[in-house]
Amino acid sequence: MPRTRGRAPDGKWRADALSREIIVGAAIALLDELGERGLTFRLLAKQLNTGPGALYWHVTNKDELVALAADEVLGHAFTAPPPPEESAGAGLRALAIAVFDALDQHPWAASHVNAPPTLANALRLLDRIGTLVARTGLPAERHFAVSTAISYYITGVSAQIIAPRATAVAATDRDAFLAQTAEHWEKLDPADYPFLTRTTTDLRDHDDRDQFTTGLDLLLDGLNTTANP
Amino acid sequence: MPRTRGRAPDGKWRADALSREIIVGAAIALLDELGERGLTFRLLAKQLNTGPGALYWHVTNKDELVALAADEVLGHAFTAPPPPEESAGAGLRALAIAVFDALDQHPWAASHVNAPPTLANALRLLDRIGTLVARTGLPAERHFAVSTAISYYITGVSAQIIAPRATAVAATDRDAFLAQTAEHWEKLDPADYPFLTRTTTDLRDHDDRDQFTTGLDLLLDGLNTTANP
DNA sequence: ACCTGAACACCGTTCAAGT
DNA sequence: ACCTGAACACCGTTCAAGT
Numbered sequence: 001m002p003r004t005r006g007r008a009p010d011g012k013w014r015a016d017a018l019s020r021e022i023i024v025g026a027a028i029a030l031l032d033e034l035g036e037r038g039l040t041f042r043l044l045a046k047q048l049n050t051g052p053g054a055l056y057w058h059v060t061n062k063d064e065l066v067a068l069a070a071d072e073v074l075g076h077a078f079t080a081p082p083p084p085e086e087s088a089g090a091g092l093r094a095l096a097i098a099v100f101d102a103l104d105q106h107p108w109a110a111s112h113v114n115a116p117p118t119l120a121n122a123l124r125l126l127d128r129i130g131t132l133v134a135r136t137g138l139p140a141e142r143h144f145a146v147s148t149a150i151s152y153y154i155t156g157v158s159a160q161i162i163a164p165r166a167t168a169v170a171a172t173d174r175d176a177f178l179a180q181t182a183e184h185w186e187k188l189d190p191a192d193y194p195f196l197t198r199t200t201t202d203l204r205d206h207d208d209r210d211q212f213t214t215g216l217d218l219l220l221d222g223l224n225t226t227a228n229p
Numbered sequence: 230m231p232r233t234r235g236r237a238p239d240g241k242w243r244a245d246a247l248s249r250e251i252i253v254g255a256a257i258a259l260l261d262e263l264g265e266r267g268l269t270f271r272l273l274a275k276q277l278n279t280g281p282g283a284l285y286w287h288v289t290n291k292d293e294l295v296a297l298a299a300d301e302v303l304g305h306a307f308t309a310p311p312p313p314e315e316s317a318g319a320g321l322r323a324l325a326i327a328v329f330d331a332l333d334q335h336p337w338a339a340s341h342v343n344a345p346p347t348l349a350n351a352l353r354l355l356d357r358i359g360t361l362v363a364r365t366g367l368p369a370e371r372h373f374a375v376s377t378a379i380s381y382y383i384t385g386v387s388a389q390i391i392a393p394r395a396t397a398v399a400a401t402d403r404d405a406f407l408a409q410t411a412e413h414w415e416k417l418d419p420a421d422y423p424f425l426t427r428t429t430t431d432l433r434d435h436d437d438r439d440q441f442t443t444g445l446d447l448l449l450d451g452l453n454t455t456a457n458p
Numbered sequence: 459a460c461c462t463g464a465a466c467a468c469c470g471t472t473c474a475a476g477t
Numbered sequence: 478a479c480c481t482g483a484a485c486a487c488c489g490t491t492c493a494a495g496t
Contacts, residue, residue: 130424
């Protein structure tokens with residue numbers, strides 16, 4: 001797993017040399033355009049003017065490639081510098097929303113951010129959460145459990161909300177899908193599903209980002225009352 | 230998509246007739262044993278003494294088959310009848326834990342419980358959550374957002390916690406994986422990762438179920454203070 | 459209506475061989 | 478050290494043909 005660009009035998013840089021970063025970048029482009037099933041080593045190799053075998057010198061296998069691509073995308077959440085002095089709660093909220101928005105741009109990525117973190121940006125995310133949690137009044141022995149809980153919420157709930165868009169093709173399909181699901185709910189027996197049958201308009205009209213922040217704010221409220229009882 | 234067993238031309242039941250339920254049941258067994266990649270239409274057909282083509286009469290494709298299998302597994306959370314009269318919070322907590330435990334037994338399933346729900350048991354889960362949420366003092370227009378938030382937490386965070394076990398083979402691997410990840414964290418620069426580098430023992434010793442309930446309790450605390458300010 | 463199984467159009471991955 | 482591309486061992490899915 002080299003971290004530098006290749007060099008031709010004569011010692012000069014090859015303009016078209018492969019590298020992990022170049023491969024991951026091209027993979028992200030294909031994933032955005034064609035989804036996870038559309039990403040193929042043959043196609044990726046063609047885009048990079050090589051054979052499929054060449055990629056395996058830089059990347060262990062497809063699972064690793066997709067994981068690297070997802071971590072790269074997660075890193076987009078950190079482009080803005082962390083705002084200086086705000087409350088821990090506000091910092092956690094801003095961080096969570098930045099992650100949601102980053103993953104929202106690349107729907108295939110959300111379900112590939114794994115826990116516990118081992119890749120650079122996932123590590124960074126948990127560390128930032130932990131540092132913010134440590135700033136609350138919470139006893140130290142609870143920092144790990146609470147920080148990972150928040151981290152799990154961010155990536156897990158983002159994946160739940162965003163993943164359907166990775167299957168449905170375009171953004172326009174979302175409305176059609178929701179309308180169809182709402183119709184399905186309307187046909188259910190109200191005796192069996194009293195809640196769903198009276199909630200179909202909310203389903204049609206809901207906003208994904210609001211869904212994410214609703215649960216997030218409940219979680220942070222709970223953190224707040226636990227830390228400052 | 231037939232819901233009944235097949236019948237031979239002479240009108241008698243065939244003992245070996247296929248059905249959606251039989252196929253899903255056999256698929257669950259293979260998924261448990263071999264994981265998602267191990268489930269193959271050829272292998273599944275062989276187990277059921279048919280050819281792969283026969284399965285396509287009962288099931289649209291592999292995605293649908295795995296989704297049906299996951300929903301079936303989710304249904305295990307409802308085997309115990311809902312305890313009669315408890316507080317909404319206690320009911321939600323018990324329900325959430327029942328879902329976690331059900332998915333925990335079939336690690337491949339967690340990441341395939343999709344939102345918004347369209348299959349029977351996922352619908353049932355959201356309806357039960359909604360009914361419990363309606364029992365709190367929360368204004369009606371917030372019921373949908375809060376219920377789905379809780380539902381997303383349950384399935385999304387369960388998937389995050391449980392999914393790694395679907396890749397790692399046995400339960401013994403978990404300790405090895407955590408130890409290896411902890412070693413990785415220890416080698417990080419404390420200047421870059423102040424939180425992670427002092428939290429490695431918590432990582433080694435944590436319990437997955439506690440992780441799940443920690444965030445869940447924060448969320449329910451938040452719900453409680455929001456509903457009864 | 460339901461099942462059969464060969465065939466199609468792919469995959470991920472490996473590896474001897476090149477430079 | 479890095480790249481090439483043919484070859485291996487599979488897949489999911491379709492479909493004409495059977496009962």
